[in-house]
Amino acid sequence: MELNKYLLYLLLFITSITHPQKATDKIPLTAIISSIEQQFDVKFSYAVEDVAGISIEKPLATLTLKETIDYLNSKVLLNFKALDNRYVTVSVLNKTIPVCGTVISEELKTPLAGATVRARNTITTTNKNGFFTIPTVPITETISISYLGYETKQYTANQLFSTSENCKKLFLKTSNEELNQVLINVYLTPGLQKYLDGSTVLNTKKFGILPGLIEPDVLQSIQALPGVESTNESIANINVRGGTNDQNLMIWDNIKMYHSGHFFGLISAYNPNTTNKVIVTKNGTSAEYSDGVSSTINMFTNDKVNPIFSGGAGINGINADAFLTIPLAKNLEIDISGRRSVTDLFNTPTFTNYYKRSFQDSEINADNNQNNTTSDFYFYDYTAKILFDLNEKHQFRANLIAINNELDYTEYNSNGSNSENKASTLSQKNLGYGGNWKAQWNPKFSTNLISYFSKYNIDATDLRIETDQRQTEANEVLETGLKLNANYNATQYFNLLVGYEFNETGMLNQTTVSAPSYSSTKKDVLDKHGLFAEGEYHKNNTYFRVGVRLNYFQKFEEILVEPRINIRQQLSSEFALKLEGEFKNQTATQIIDFEDDFLGVEKRRWVLVNNENIPIATSKQGSFGMEFNNNKLNVDLTGFYKIVDGITASNQGFYNNFQYKKAHGSYMAKGVEFLANKTSGQFSTWVSYSFSINDYQFDSFTPSEFPNNTDIRHSASFGINYDINSNFKVSLGGIWRNGQPYTIPLEGNETVQNGNTTMVNYDSPNSQNLDAFMRLDASLSYNFNFTTAIKGVLRAGVINITDQDNVINRYYKVDPSDSKNTIQVNNKSLGMTPNVSFRLNF
Secondary structure (H helix, E strand, O other): OHHHHHHHHHHHHHHHHHOOOOOOOEEEHHHHHHHHHHHHOOEEEOOHHHHOOOEEEOOOOOOOHHHHHHHHHHHOOEEEEEOOOOEEEEEEOOOEEEEEEEEEEOOOOOEOOOOEEEEOOEEEEOOOOOEEEEEEEEOOOEEEEEOOOEOOEEEEHHHHEOOHHHOEEEEEOEOOOOOOOEEEOOEOEOOEEEEOOOOEEEEHHHOOOOOOOOOOOHHHHHHHOOOEEEOOOOHHHEEEOOOOHHHEEEEEOOEEOOOOEEHHHOEEOOOOOOEEEEEEEOOOOOOOOOOOOOEEEEEEEOOOOOOOOEEEEEEEOOEEEEEEEEEEEOOEEEEEEEEEEOOOOOOOHHHHHHHHHHHOOOOOOOOOOOOOEEEEEEEEEEEEEEEEEOOOOEEEEEEEEEEEEEEEEEEEEEEOOEEEEEEEEEEEEEEEEEEEEEEEOOOOEEEEEEEEEEEEEEEEEEEEOOOOEEEEEEEEEEEEEEEEEEEEEOOOOEEEEEEEEEEEEEEEEEEEEOOOOEEEEEEEEEEEEEEEEEEEEEEOOEEEEEEEEEEEEOOOOEEEEEEEEEEEEEOOOOEEEEEEEEEEEEOEEEEEOHHHOEOOEOOEEEEEOOOOOOOOEEEEEEEEEEEEEEOOEEEEEEEEEEEEEEEEHHHHOOOOOOOOOOOEEEEEEEEEEEEEEEEOOOEEEEEEEEEEEEEEEOOOOOOOEEEOOOOOOEEEEEEEEEEOOOOEEEEEEEEEEOOOEEOOEOOOOOEEEEOOEEEEOEOOOOOEEOOOEEEEEEEEEEEEEOOOOOEEEEEEEEEOOOOOOOEEEEEEEEEOOEEEEEEEEEEEOOOOEEEEEEEEEO
16 A cells, blocks of 8 residues: 555656646636635635636745735736635626637637627627627626527626737537538528528528618518519518418417518518528428428527627618517526507608508509598517526427507598498407427437417408498417427437427308398318428538428328428539428418408408318429539529429419319429529629429319419529628619419400309410519618617618519409400509618617
């Protein structure tokens, strides 16, 4: 035993000779404090967070206790004070210090430009080298550093105290939530990114500028992507690769939403200032998601507890909004937001043009100056979210979103001494509640339990003086959802996802008419179960995600198997190939009943499939493409082939002889999408082109095959963003596309009698095309600082600078003065429409 002790002393002696400690070596302050406590038999009293991360040179052992305390006070920004010969207190100095750092990706070892650095009263971003500096910060301040796709890290100001010549390197880890990494960091504009799986991500907090837009309107911004169109400029009619708007699955913080637009589709119903991230997937969707046979639009709000109080407010020509991030505790936060139209308080040129565009072919007309009618329109939305981190492994979230559009229309009739008022109303609402529990059981295994409730209502009352008839319509959707995801990170490169999902959807449609008396009410409920599994692999130049989803429809006792595939292979540093494919289904669709339109304002109502005259819609899609990326030039060329079966005639909005017929069929869309984008430090420019062929197939119609309503054969766009300086940005862009198909009356026999009703007698469906659609848009943005904590941004935009006269829809109706003839009705796009916004963020 004694021999072993002497050998140990000898080993320590040899080690001290061969590896002497340098006098200038820095060691953790906590270790120095422990050493002093043993040397002088004293006790230090301090908060762990005050000394964490601080390293200094060890004081000489020959110093007295007083000299040692003086030494510590000279080396760190802390106050060491000996109360007596037994106790020493450590407190934080009440002062401000400069901080700085360089933010680096831990995996890639590259600087992260544009990372957000937040202190209580200061928000800044890193430059192109990942560097940031804040001149003055309270020494006790908590500093949070975040970057999209990376885990947020927090430091005390004391930890980052340094000079610009000696700033610390701060490494951020890639988020463990997904293997899916950013492929292109700036795609068209800052805030738009492209992922390896081909999906496009809009980070609204980092949004730069796009032509015509004054804010990162979620559903307007994605129309900059090839293959995403809106044939009538409406967000409520977004067409992805030829699909209808109801074929887009819209999810807000895990809640399925059934309403998309304010102002009858001209602006998004989702506040862009609270929607942090939006992922748009056109093909190769994760097996986790069902529904949406055309696309998936997945919106996310802030999901990280932030210890810093922040918020913002803004106003533009249509609405005003505000949001707050309120930390209630270190692990508890509430986020709230609200937005409301201001158009019932004052009119703007923007509102006037939007109003004309929305109600141009209705009884509610902006040019109607008669004194016997009044109309009032407004909208609002609000959200709330509670974020609670029980500990590092368990997170709880609860969400609320409410969307509302209200239209009131009143007719006045004075007949001598008798007068009467008859009011009509139209209300659209979507209310959603959601909650989820994320659990990280160990470094490899995690789960996410999600639940939600979504309620959609449209209620209309149309009371007309000339006929003394009251018509009411109601459409209600109630959906409850439950999903459990289980993730297993088998290796650094491979992740396995398995899960189960249950949805119960109930829909009600009700119509009543007073004269003649009529009433119809229909209710349907459908339960759907889903099992899914997929593996995701990413290593070096290879990425793939392969999965399968099993859907069981309890009412029909039917099972649908849906395989999904997404592969990307990097062939060289510049070229890559990608292959995507998916089978999907959809169990709810929107019906358009033109004969029941409210005051001429089109409204759509949701109905459930019954697997008879309204079958389950199914899609099969495949795409193959090539990507080129070199010197910040990105070129993407993709060909796709898509078949959607189970669509209904009443869902398509026909203006032809099939307008009132009930039938189901399919459409086939195939085409090529091209986008080239060149970015540099000061500018980004792009050009895109899409060619597609889209045809219907309805076996019970004659002809059975004809062009789709959204058959836009050629579509092109261009844009350029230029940063005049770090605060001033401008953007200019244009759109050109073929006019959409329409149907003309049969020449020489334009109308036909059907009982007591005279109807338009249409020729071959969609045999004509409108003139080409052309539009030039521009925007500018200027950022400025009121203080280090309060930032301002002024943005202005003009849609259709040249005031191009575009017809976006054409149909015909019987001439009331001559029932043998028809009248051509043209719906036109927005004319030259300016808008200005001003925002404050703190």
